[in-house]
Amino acid sequence: MTMAQPTVLLVEDEPAQRAVLAYNLEAEGFDVTQADNGEDAMMLVDEAAPDIIILDWMMPKLSGIEVCRRLKLSPVTRSIPIIMLSARAEEVDRIRGLETGADDYVIKPYSVLELMARARAQLRRVRPSTAGVVLEHGDIRLDTESHRVYRADKVLKLGPTEFKLLVTLMERPGRVFSRDQLLDLVWGRDIYVDTRTVDVHVGRLRKSLMLFGGDDPVRTVRGAGYALG
Structure with a gap:
């Protein structure tokens, strides 16, 4: 059983640089979405929030610093890690980038290997299952390497979809996921599945989690979706 690939939104207006980064990110196992300006980046985040964003400071239509500011002000997107890329090496610019909410700040020209390492570090923070x-x-x-789930030290048997669903909820406890978000994260963006399917699998997951007793850990948020705890 394979876990969903981590997603990255790469926002860079220089085509050659964007191509190099996209190639290396895909080699690292990321599912890469690309934009060459800030306005398109905002639309892509609204359509499907990525696990991480790599964002150039200087861009047409809407600057990277403004994109970062808007995303970090929204409770829906503020937890997405943002790595800011900039040719601005002055300390005041680095401080401005970080104060706007960027989680990391990388100065151009940079080492692609170092940037990949920083991206992996940010991903481990928000999606710990990727680190096994x-x-x-x-x-x-839940052990992501052995694919075993325990409750009160009793082994639970989950189907592949219920396992991926539980991983998604456990990686971000307390966060409310809409049915559409769960479809993207668990089933994949390219697969058409009715949103009612999510309810069916959440029901199966609940049944498995409460097989040996205990409270229902999955919370239904009316009109919004599901959360763990």
Whole structure:
């Protein structure tokens, strides 16, 4: 069973530089979406929030610093890590970038290998399952390497879809996911599945999690979706 690829939005107006970065990100296992200006970047985030954004400062239509400011002001997108790319090497510019909300600031020209390492570090922070770690929430423990799930030390048997659904919820406890977001993250963007399918699999996941007793850890948020805890 394969886990969904981590997604990155690459926003860079220089075509050659964007092509190099996209190639290396795909080689690192990222599913890459690209934009060459700030306005398109905002639309793409609105359509499907990525796991991480690599964002150039100087761009047409809407600057990277303004894109970063808007995304970090919104409660829906503020948790997405942003790596800012800039030719501005002055300390005041670095501070401005970080104060706007950027999670990391990389000065041009940069080492592509270093940028990939920084992207992986940010990804491990928001999607720990990519590092092969054990996720825990209350008395639920999920081992992403052995694909085993325990509740109160009892082994639970989950189907592949329920496992991926639980990983998604456990990576971001407390966050409310809409049905469409869960379809993208668990089933994939290119697969058409009715949103009611999400309800069916959430029901199966709940049944498995409560097989040996305990409270229902999956919260239904009326009109919004589902969250863990």
